[in-house]
Amino acid sequence: MTVVPSRFPIRQNELYETEPWATKALLRHFPVAGMRIWEPAAGNHMMADVLRDHGATVFTSDIAVYTREHDRIADFIRGLDAGPPCDGIVTNPPYGKGNREAVRFIERALAACDGLVAMLLTAKFDFGKTRLHLTRDNPRFLGRIALVDRIQWFPGATTGTEDHAWFVWGAGRPAGARPILLYEGKPA
Template sequence: MTVTASKYARAENDLYQTEPWVTEALIRNFPIDGMSVWEPAAGNHLMADVLCEAGARVTTSDIAVYGRRHDHVLDFLNFKPTAALFCPDGIITNPPYGKGNRDAVKFAERALLFCPGLVALLLTAKFDFGSTRQHLFQNNPRFAAKIALTDRISWTLDGVTGTEDHAWYVWTEKPRLPRAPVILYAGRQA
């Protein structure tokens, strides 16, 4: 697939809705049944709904309210953790990327700090490239997998796909299973 420039004008705290198949692609490879999961960029809860259907106990939060009530309204990048939010079994989210993916890097760092278990972030397919992110991937014993999405996401849920390829990046509990990280592939299932 070719990446082309987007003509979409971004707005602060814009809503990027995650189609259900995207979350399903993650949990086919990393089951979450019975886990407590925090979704800290919950938006309109499309991802949280799929996580609940898969058997997780989900806590939602976001910096803004997009029609569905969150368990907490907070800025994940700037809040001070409390015991109630600090120890989920997993953090799974489609975080804001920010300019140059700087917010996504901060999201990954904070998620790994707050959660000693499963961390899964939906990011651009090239997010793991570059020497400034080695602490998240090459030099991180928790990094377990990249799930490359073979279909593009329709952020507006109207079938019109985005211009960028995406992947799930998955970190597991420490220490990682005795193997190198893997690359998996997933897409829409008929």
């Protein structure tokens, strides 16, 4: 993540685990039942488990193993192989300094998958001239889902310190359509 609570160390490989409600917020708008989804930064499968519970066949990979085994151990950015056939890629990638790792993850995901690409990112990810090729100027960019509740990344923390949003790409927008903006949060 770009910003973490000051009392917490930056975690190795940026392992931050996504609370299930945040993934469910995506799936209310982009259902994955029957789809083959690649989770390429799977961590401890917090997101992969929700995708599977909602009917997807999930292929997991990550650069490292924590408590859960992956289908493959792979560096998603620098790995050379094509990955599994899939209908979608969904993850919460490492962000890196200035979001540069996140940019590389998205570029790699768009190259690897012609269908759904959904990335959980900091809410202001699209506030950046160097990222317009992924958002404003990208005909595959479908829009974003602003999360109006904050994700709790650390056990014991009462709330997160940063706003996040889902950024979603697809095969392409219909002619004349603009990216959409949606709002989601924890169920009441």
